Amino acid sequence: MRGRWALAAVLVSVLLGSGPTAAADPIADFLAPAAGLSFAPPPLAIVAVDLNAIPHGTLPPPLTEAEASARVASQTSARDLKLEKTQQRFAQLKKTALRVRHTRLNVDAVEISPSEPEIAALYIPWQGAADFQGESAAFSCYKGAPLSPLRWETLTVSPDGAARLDVKDLWLDGEHCLAIPVSQTEVAFKAIAWVGAEPWLFAARDENTVTFLLPSTDSLSVDALVGTPFTVRGSFTRVTLPLGRWGSGSIVATLPSLELKAAAVTATKKQSGPRPEPVPLPPAVEVAVELVQTMAERTPTLTVRRSLAVIADAAGE
């Protein structure tokens, strides 16, 4: 047994290019069982990004309910969003009184989502919050319903790797059951990390923040030493990290895929026939984006790293 471990140790050291120097050493022979683990952790790809090369672009602040005091002039709903009644939800309400109240008020529960599949996030912003998630939003239509803000962000990646984030702000008019466009802002993003020729991470910045766009994830950790980070999670992920001296900010995420893709169209019909075989989950990719600046540094350093070993399995790198 010990000899087999010793042989393994020699093989590992030869493969690593270190030479089997310890093979004849009796102490090394005693310690050989520890060679069961490979010497080094899985390799990483680490990229340093020049912050000055990131395009400037400012994302507008979302609408607030306070701005809704004056009714909007337009009564035209956005054509590329679909509004679907989901009345059955009220039937599922456990509290009968609440269900009756909704019925008496003639309340329609409505789900709003993009008409076509796209790389998007759609959410109702509310003041003070810094983390939003969704590809569709629900609201109620009834007489006297207030206006609510809605934000719809769509990401378009062109073949040359350039990316554009379209930020649309709308009012949800519950009285007329409409989603009324208010403004649209286009922000250009630059690809800062790739797998082969495919970009997977984009960035834009302004004086106070750097915003990153990356694939969708359920495993995201965002942290900032100074200021508050802002995250949006839909069929892509947007993270805005504050810039500031003696500060640091980081994004750590486990991504099921490095591919940016549109959300699938919701399939509600039950499939008949035999149950399909479970599809094995693809290997995950661990990524980290770190923004660091000491008091004495004139510009922050921005580094991006991702695990390479699982990429090799997933993307054939």
Place this chain on the structure above:
Amino acid sequence: VFPLSACAESGRAPAPPAAPQSAKASGCQRIHPGLGAQRLGALRQSSSVALARSGPAAGAPSSAPGRLIAYVADADDTRLYTVDVDDRKEIAATRLKGRPEQVLVLADGRVVVSLRASNAIEVLEPGERADAPLDSRCVVDTAAEPVALAATPDDETLLLTSGWSHALTAFDAQSLAARYQVDLPRDPRAVIVSEDGTRAFVAHVVEARMSVVDLGSQAHLARLIDLRAGTNFEGQGARSLRAGCQGFALTQVADNGDPRLASRLVDRVFAPMVSVSSGDAPESSGYGSESPSEVSEVAVVDASAERALTRAIRLPQSGTAARECLLPRSASYDDGALYVTCLGIDALVKLDARSLDPAHAELTRWRVASGPTGVAIDHDGRRALVWSQFDHELEVVATSSQAPPARVALGGSQQDGTKGFALGRQLFHQMGDRRISSDGRACASCHPDGHEDALTWSTPDGARQTPMLAGRLADTAPYGWLGASNALSDHLKKTFERLGGEGLEEPEVNALVEYISTLAPPIERAVPKTTARQRLIDQGQRLFESAETGCASCHDAGRAFTDGERHQVLAQPPANQVAGLDTPSLRFVSGTAPYFHDGRYKTLAELLIAPDHAMGQSTHLSRDERAALVAYLETL
């Protein structure tokens, strides 16, 4: 006058460090200025290997570069080796007055060596020939356990950390006369000086903190930087901070004035360490409650703001951190990269210094010989020089390639120790050995340098404070908090079982016993009898031995301050402790906080006044009497 600044957050009651002895410091100056090898660049931080450059070869132009010289401190021997790095051969060995720990080349070419077990530093002077032994100029007494050295940018002051005395001492770099001494939290190790010379940064082996000492002011105040971090994916605002250990090393950004350098990092200090979760609940199925309980970390500190930038560290998805650098021992910086030597995995790792979590931004790793304790960087030659203490080899690593290092064996057949000692030392530091622990931790993980990690672990038996090993094993049987083993080998086997290890074979256990039995304890310098402190200590001894307090009835001075018996010291003992707990030895008790088997008391003073234990009678003592008792305990 030696101004002292006590640190209020220290885990132990700060005792005044022994005043530095300057009387023996005469004759430390150079006799032949300008002769021999000179310091390489601006390397002002010690390690077990230091670099210098010899003068031009005979007949060569005066502007011709000399040979690169490495001085190597062999802690197993009383020698300092001189190595011609370019020829890769040992060219001289200098006999020292004690075993060297670290070495530093001063601006004028003199070489200073810390003699850890001798409580002294020795100053040496190179001669004209690099292949001749260095001349000893003087030996200067220091506070207990001198370890790391650093020179200020003006090269006028030499700083020294003393581990057991928890002190930073400043010496005049010319005369080696002591200027002042600053009291620090326990176990200071590596020291560096800010580029403007106004502050010293000091690493601490335990408790995840870094000291900052004002060098420019008269008070020399010390402040602490908290290095504790949480983990990712805990959610904002709910992050619980992990503990830390293994803070031996420290390095900082240095641009060396080279405009070609790629990085523009400024004022960053890097502290390699280990982030530890020792468990929240008193009991757990293993040691600690998280898997893995120990994760490699390099804390990044903004030197100007005196604040840690690293707030979150990554937990490995595999659940094991066995391949990580969990016993970091030295570090150096060069052009955007950190070089850290790692015991246990015998590696030099190159990390991305731009990262917030450099420990998990590894660029390259080289396998080196066993026991890498020191690294020095030859910035011009893009080489790292690594001293591997256990194998007695100096490695020359080309930092721009992944080629295996060139190795230079030092000391020939001069080495002390037996094969059992050598194997035992290897096993003690071996990471990832499933025979010792299921999570791959080493003995040295909880017992750095054979001492203890200042942590209380969640274990199957309940909360347990890690005991010190060095100097605490002889005559202290039975072993373990429950006193379940009369033989050390038996206790080791039970420890492996508790850690989920498969167990070592008998010869290996015996080797481990041989090694830990020879771990050298710190030697406190005797306090002069005439001082007020000695009177306080004498009073404390009388109290300790009095029947009224009852301390000595269990902690017998004639039996290493134990009685080898179990006693019930809890009012309501849990079911597995009805027979009581083994009386621990009080040897070196002052440096082993926290106290009590479950670490519930942060200081000795806190223990003596606590009413919730049945150990001796000390709550009735006056404040002065308790201070006297603590003073006595600090001498054991």
